[in-house]
Each structure stands twice: as structure tokens, then as C-alpha cells.
Amino acid sequence: MAKTLAEKVWDAHVVRKGDGEGANAQPDLLYIDLHLVHEVTSPQAFEGLRLAGRPLRRPDLTIATEDHNTPTLDIDKPIADLTSRTQIQTLRNNCKEFGVRLHSLGDAEQGIVHVVGPQLGLTQPGMTVVCGDSHTSTHGAFGALAMGIGTSEVEHVMATQTLSLKPFKTMAINVEGTLRPGVSAKDIILAVIAKIGTGGGQGYVLEYRGSAIRALSMEARMTICNMSIEAGARAGLVAPDQTTYDYMYGRPHAPQGAEWDAAVEYWNTLRSDDEATFDVEVDLDADTLEPFVTWGTNPGQGVSLSAKVPSPEDFGDENAKAAAERALQYMGLEAGTPMKEIRVDTVFLGSCTNSRMEDLRAAADIIRGRTKDPNIRMLVVPGSARVRLEAEAEGLDKVFKDFGAEWRFAGCSMCLGMNPDQLEVGERCASTSNRNFEGRQGKGGRTHLVSPVVAAATAVRGTLSSPSDLDPAPESAAVRSSAA
Amino acid sequence: MEKFSTHTGVGVPLRQSNVDTDQIIPAVYLKRITRTGFEDALFAAWRKDPAFILNQEPFSAGSVLVAGPDFGTGSSREHAVWALKDYGFKAVLSSRFADIFRGNSGKQGLLAAEVAQDDIELIWKVLENAPGTEVTVDLGSKTVMCGNVVAPFEIDDYTRWRLLEGLDDIGLTLQHEEDITAYEATRPAFKPKTLPARLS
Numbered sequence: 277m278a279k280t281l282a283e284k285v286w287d288a289h290v291v292r293k294g295d296g297e298g299a300n301a302q303p304d305l306l307y308i309d310l311h312l313v314h315e316v317t318s319p320q321a322f323e324g325l326r327l328a329g330r331p332l333r334r335p336d337l338t339i340a341t342e343d344h345n346t347p348t349l350d351i352d353k354p355i356a357d358l359t360s361r362t363q364i365q366t367l368r369n370n371c372k373e374f375g376v377r378l379h380s381l382g383d384a385e386q387g388i389v390h391v392v393g394p395q396l397g398l399t400q401p402g403m404t405v406v407c408g409d410s411h412t413s414t415h416g417a418f419g420a421l422a423m424g425i426g427t428s429e430v431e432h433v434m435a436t437q438t439l440s441l442k443p444f445k446t447m448a449i450n451v452e453g454t455l456r457p458g459v460s461a462k463d464i465i466l467a468v469i470a471k472i473g474t475g476g477g478q479g480y481v482l483e484y485r486g487s488a489i490r491a492l493s494m495e496a497r498m499t500i501c502n503m504s505i506e507a508g509a510r511a512g513l514v515a516p517d518q519t520t521y522d523y524m525y526g527r528p529h530a531p532q533g534a535e536w537d538a539a540v541e542y543w544n545t546l547r548s549d550d551e552a553t554f555d556v557e558v559d560l561d562a563d564t565l566e567p568f569v570t571w572g573t574n575p576g577q578g579v580s581l582s583a584k585v586p587s588p589e590d591f592g593d594e595n596a597k598a599a600a601e602r603a604l605q606y607m608g609l610e611a612g613t614p615m616k617e618i619r620v621d622t623v624f625l626g627s628c629t630n631s632r633m634e635d636l637r638a639a640a641d642i643i644r645g646r647t648k649d650p651n652i653r654m655l656v657v658p659g660s661a662r663v664r665l666e667a668e669a670e671g672l673d674k675v676f677k678d679f680g681a682e683w684r685f686a687g688c689s690m691c692l693g694m695n696p697d698q699l700e701v702g703e704r705c706a707s708t709s710n711r712n713f714e715g716r717q718g719k720g721g722r723t724h725l726v727s728p729v730v731a732a733a734t735a736v737r738g739t740l741s742s743p744s745d746l747d748p749a750p751e752s753a754a755v756r757s758s759a760a
Numbered sequence: 761m762e763k764f765s766t767h768t769g770v771g772v773p774l775r776q777s778n779v780d781t782d783q784i785i786p787a788v789y790l791k792r793i794t795r796t797g798f799e800d801a802l803f804a805a806w807r808k809d810p811a812f813i814l815n816q817e818p819f820s821a822g823s824v825l826v827a828g829p830d831f832g833t834g835s836s837r838e839h840a841v842w843a844l845k846d847y848g849f850k851a852v853l854s855s856r857f858a859d860i861f862r863g864n865s866g867k868q869g870l871l872a873a874e875v876a877q878d879d880i881e882l883i884w885k886v887l888e889n890a891p892g893t894e895v896t897v898d899l900g901s902k903t904v905m906c907g908n909v910v911a912p913f914e915i916d917d918y919t920r921w922r923l924l925e926g927l928d929d930i931g932l933t934l935q936h937e938e939d940i941t942a943y944e945a946t947r948p949a950f951k952p953k954t955l956p957a958r959l960s
């Protein structure tokens with residue numbers, strides 16, 4: 277029978293089919309190939325194992341890193357915040373006790389869990405990947421079935437290396453065409469979310485397809501899959517292709533020699549069959565896409581950057597209308613204001629959505645040779661210690677510092693403000709992260725989600741801006757290509 | 761896990777859609793490392809407002825939350841369920857739940873009952889006109905009762921069975937440990953291992 281990619285990966289991991297049929301079917305028991313662990317959602321899971329006297333079944337399929345709470349300054353000093361410090365120390369103790377590999381603050385492989393897995397070559401096509409973090413969908417970029425799980429599921433995976441799951445429905449997101457300059461993967465996914473809504477993907481696995489997706493790099497595909505959860509879907513994926521293999525080849529944990537060949541042979545089977553049907557198909561035109569930005573307090577409340585702040589009256593649905601009213605009030609915005617006239621105070625370049633080399637390069641290309649708006653504070657937080665090192669080797673740190681941005685150590689940072697990197701009440705931020713919920717980046721903070729190049733252009737002009745709004749920079753592109 | 765068959769308690773009307781987990785429990789509370797004691801964290805930001813529903817009598821003693829659509833969206837934090845439970849909630853009614861939240865609820869013995877939005881509106885009216893009215897959620901018959909409103913609710917059969925039996929997840933799975941071991945023997949050699957660590 278013809279199958280979609282997600283169904284193929286699912287079927288390859290069934291340890292035990294659930295009893296019963298149709299609506300009464302019990303969940304299938306699926307094997308988990310890789311379990312990523314971090315300090316926030318693991319302590320209670322480890323505690324559960326200990327209380328029940330259960331071992332962690334497969335430490336060799338488990339890896340931990342410190343990211344959510346870690347400071348991005350003075351990382352060699354003890355963490356000032358006591359609870360953060362306790363949480364990190366607890367992770368260290370637990371990993372030691374249960375034999376789990378951990379990359380701690382200060383280690384070259386430490387970083388945001390979703391940056392670390394792919395970077396080490398641990399994320400591979402056709403795998404099942406889980407983590408106690410909803411943005412695990414990021415790993416779907418490799419054609420893996422990757423999803424966020426809650427803490428009791430974390431404990432379940434630790435104890436059994438399996439997860440009980442009900443089959444998903446499938447949704448194809450077809451993105452055809454060619455992106456215009458200044459338009460990026462982030463704009464695709466923000467446009468998808470605005471189109472299908474924050475609940476639109478609920479119960480589905482999304483598969484991103486079409487010429488525009490095929491043309492994207494791995495890092496760009498990660499940006500898209502990362503925000504599948506913002507569309508309500510637990511997982512999103514892209515079929516692996518040569519781009520995927522080129523990215524993986526030679527990474528520390530990628531297969532080697534004959535195993536690489538065997539793996540590629542298998543990976544080549546990982547695509548939706550031509551005759552396979554999706555439960556739902558959604559089309560998006562890449563040719564006409566513009567840079568996107570959110571105006572409200574959920575990721576579906578987004579518009580083209582060249583548009584205006586919408587009015588609650590624009591929404592037919594009563595709930596959407598009320599939500600828009602509340603969002604405008606929280607965001608301190610007037611309906612009808614052109615998005616590009618909105619002044620921001622802070623620009624955050626980071627998070628598992630947009631903190632990889634390409635993101636940093638794209639932003640650096642915009643700001644190189646330009647001056648920062650004096651009223652803007654800009655924070656650049658690489659996704660991992662390794663990204664930071666690579667960026668420094670390319671001299672990107674210098675570009676950011678010369679521009680007047682702060683160059684920080686790796687971690688989640690202002691994406692969720694669990695560490696000291698937070699917005700103040702009323703402060704407005706153009707952020708490359710993935711959530712613009714009330715208070716997400718700090719109590720009372722106001723978030724506009726944007727792409728790295730929009731973030732960079734905004735830092736130059738002080739108002740939400742696209743790269744095309746900038747005056748031509750002195751030979752910025754030329755400098756980069758001669759340096760590279 | 762305790763068995764759940766039926767529960768009756770004060771209903772709390774929360775007229776709001778898209779209540780995300782950052783609102784249910786703000787990130788700062790995630791730093792704790794215990795499994796209990798999250799009652800103070802529930803809706804922490806909103807509870808600073810004296811007008812918030814849980815700051816009003818008799819709603820503060822509520823145990824059945826009646827919310828708008830898309831409840832529990834956003835982050836996968838299970839703390840959201842712990843906070844609701846620690847506060848004293850036994851059931852949440854909404855016309856639509858985020859998948860992860862729904863899954864987390866089932867595993868912790870919090871009933872996430874899917875009730876049609878029209879019925880939610882009727883229940884809201886009852887609760888607002890007669891604050892303190894009790895809501896009964898009967899898992900056996902999948903019905904919710906409040907004043908003169910009687911409405912069906914949806915929950916998948918598997919979660920319902922587990923709630924009724926009070927069954928713990930891991931124990932259930934470990935009954936099939938032989939299957940897991942058998943599957944492990946068939947995994948291709950090219951699948952990666954985290955140990956021993958290979959570094960770049």
C-alpha cells in the first residue's frame with residue numbers, strides 16, 4: 277500500500293501494534309531511536325525512575341545538554357540564580373547516576389538541545405527522536421519522526437525506550453516556487469501558521485514538500501520544522517535528499533564506510549510514495565511570499581511586514597476577534613498602524629529556530645558596514661558552543677560587536693527568559709524565536725517574531741524593517757565572499 | 761495513579777480561548793525539581809489581578825475548569841497539569857485541547873473532557889448566573905452535568921479506560937518487555953549511538 281513518509285517511519289518503529297481497530301484502537305508501542313534530555317523537563321522523570329527502582333534502559337541512545345537555564349554571560353562563574361543552579365546541578369547528578377552522556381556549560385558541544393543533536397550527526401533520516409521539549413519537531417528536517425513529549429513520557433522513554441502513541445493524520449504543506457531575496461524559511465513557516473492557524477495542524481504530522489522546500493538548506497528546513505508545533509502539529513518533516521546527506525556526511529555520529537552506504541540506501545526509500553494520499557493538503561506560493569512578522573500574542577497572528585496592524589473587526593469569528601482585541605491591548609498597538617512604523621527596543625537573534633551558522637551569517641551580511649540604531653539593544657546568542665566557535669573562526673563575532681550587538685554564550689536565553697536575558701515590562705522585541713506569548717520573553721514584554729534578516733534590518737533602522745528597506749550598504753556582500 | 765470514575769465540584773468559568781501553558785504556569789516555575797507543590801504557580805500572572813476568576817469566591821475552591829477552545833497550547837510542560845492538579849482541579853472542559861496537554865492530562869489522572877462549544881457556553885451561563893454551582897463529570901457515561909445542562913463529552917477510549925482503572929504507563933509497557941527486546945535485535949547497525957561519545 278502506498279504510504280507517506282511519516283507512515284513509513286512510524287511503521288518501521290512499531291514494537292507492538294495496539295489492540296483493537298479503528299476508533300477503539302489502542303496506541304501502538306513505538307521504539308525510540310534517540311532521546312534528548314535537558315535540565316528542565318528531566319528532574320521529575322529521573323526522580324520517578326528512582327522512586328520506582330527502575331534503570332534507564334538505553335543510556336547509549338540518550339544524550340543530555342544544559343540549555344534552558346544557562347547564563348549567556350560569565351559562564352565560568354557559578355550560576356547566580358539559585359533555582360537555575362539547582363536544576364543544572366540536579367541534571368549533572370542524574371546523568372552521572374544513570375550513565376547518561378552530558379554536555380555541560382563550558383563544553384564545546386553544549387547548546388540548545390535541538391542544535392546539538394543535528395550538529396553531532398545524531399539526528400538522522402528515518403529515526404524516531406523525542407525530547408521533553410515541544411520544538412523537538414526541529415529534527416524532522418532530516419526526515420525523522422521527531423516530537424516533543426511531557427515529563428511522564430520522558431520517564432517512560434527512559435524506562436522502556438518506547439512510547440505509546442496513537443497514529444496521526446497526515447497533512448502535506450506544498451510550497452512551490454522560488455523565494456525572493458530577503459525572504460527566508462522563517463517567513464514560509466510564519467505564513468503557514470497564519471494560514472492554517474495555531475490549531476490547524478492539531479492531530480497531524482506535517483510534511484513540507486515542493487520545489488521551495490527542496491531548494492532550502494538543512495538549517496532552513498530545521499527552522500521550518502521547528503515551528504510545526506506553533507501550527508498545532510506535534511511533528512513536521514521533510515523527506516531526506518542529497519542536501520540532507522551532504523549535511524550529515526562526516527559528522528561525528530554519522531555512519532561511516534559500509535554503514536554509510538547501507539544507511540543511504542535505506543534513506544533513499546524515505547519519501548512519500550507518489551500514490552500516497554494525505555488527509556489534508558495545503559498550498560503556499562513561494563513566489564509571492566514577503567517577509568512576515570507577528571503583531572499579536574500567538575504565532576498565528578502574523579501579517580506581511582508591508583501590511584498594517586489588523587483590526588479586531590477584520591476577524592469574522594468571535595473568539596478570534598476577542599483574541600485580537602486582547603492581543604492589541606497587550607502589544608500596545610493601534611489597528612491600522614503600518615507594521616514598519618513600529619519601533620522596537622530589543623532585537624534578539626537566537627533560539628532553536630534561528631541560531632545556527634546560516635542564521636548568523638545572514639544577519640551579519642545585513643549589518644556589515646552599517647550602524648545600529650542607537651536606541652536598540654541587540655543580543656546575539658549562538659545556538660551552541662560549537663556554532664559560537666565556528667562563527668568566531670569566520671569573524672562574525674567581530675561583525676556583531678562592531679555593529680554594537682552583544683555577543684553571548686550559547687543557550688535558550690531570551691527565547692523564554694528563564695535566565696537573566698529578559699525583556700522589561702512594556703519593552704518591545706523583534707525576535708527570531710518561535711513564541712510571542714504574553715510574558716514569554718519576560719513579564720510584560722512584547723514580542724514580534726521575525727526572520728534573522730528582518731531582525732538585522734530592524735536593528736539598523738530601529739523600526740520593524742525588511743532588508744529591502746535599507747540604503748545600499750558599502751560593498752557588504754563583496755567583503756563576505758572574499759573573506760569566505 | 762488514582763482511579764477516576766466520577767467527580768463533582770465547583771465549576772470555574774474561564775471565558776478565554778487559546779489558554780497556553782505559559783499562562784497556566786509561567787516558565788519561572790519550571791525551575792523546580794519536584795513533582796508536587798505547584799498550586800501557587802497556577803495562572804500565576806493572572807492571579808495577581810484581583811478580578812481574576814480564581815481570586816473570587818466561591819470560584820477559588822473550584823475543581824472543574826470550564827475553558828474556551830484550544831486549551832493547553834504551546835510548550836509541552838507537564839507542569840501545567842501538575843499545577844492544575846495541585847491547585848485542586850480534577851477536570852478541565854474545553855471544546856478543543858492541544859494534543860500534548862491532552863496526553864499529559866491522561867497520564868496524570870486529570871480529566872480533559874472535550875465538550876462542544878455550544879454546551880460550554882450554556883455551562884458558562886449557569887456558572888455565571890449562579891456562582892458556586894457544582895459540575896459533575898461522569899467518566900462512565902461520558903456526560904457532564906451542571907444545573908439544568910446535561911451534555912456529552914468526548915475522550916478517547918484508551919485514556920478513558922486507563923483513567924477508570926488508574927493504570928500507570930510504564931508498568932503497562934513493561935508487560936511487553938520481550939517485544940521490546942525482540943525489536944532491539946532487529947535495529948540496523950547504522951543507527952547512531954550516543955555512547956561512546958564521538959566528538960568533532
Ligand code: SF4
Pocket residue numbers: 343344388389390409411627628629687688691692709710
Ligand atoms: S530555544 Fe526556546 S523554543 Fe528552543 S528549546 Fe530553547 S526555550 Fe525551547
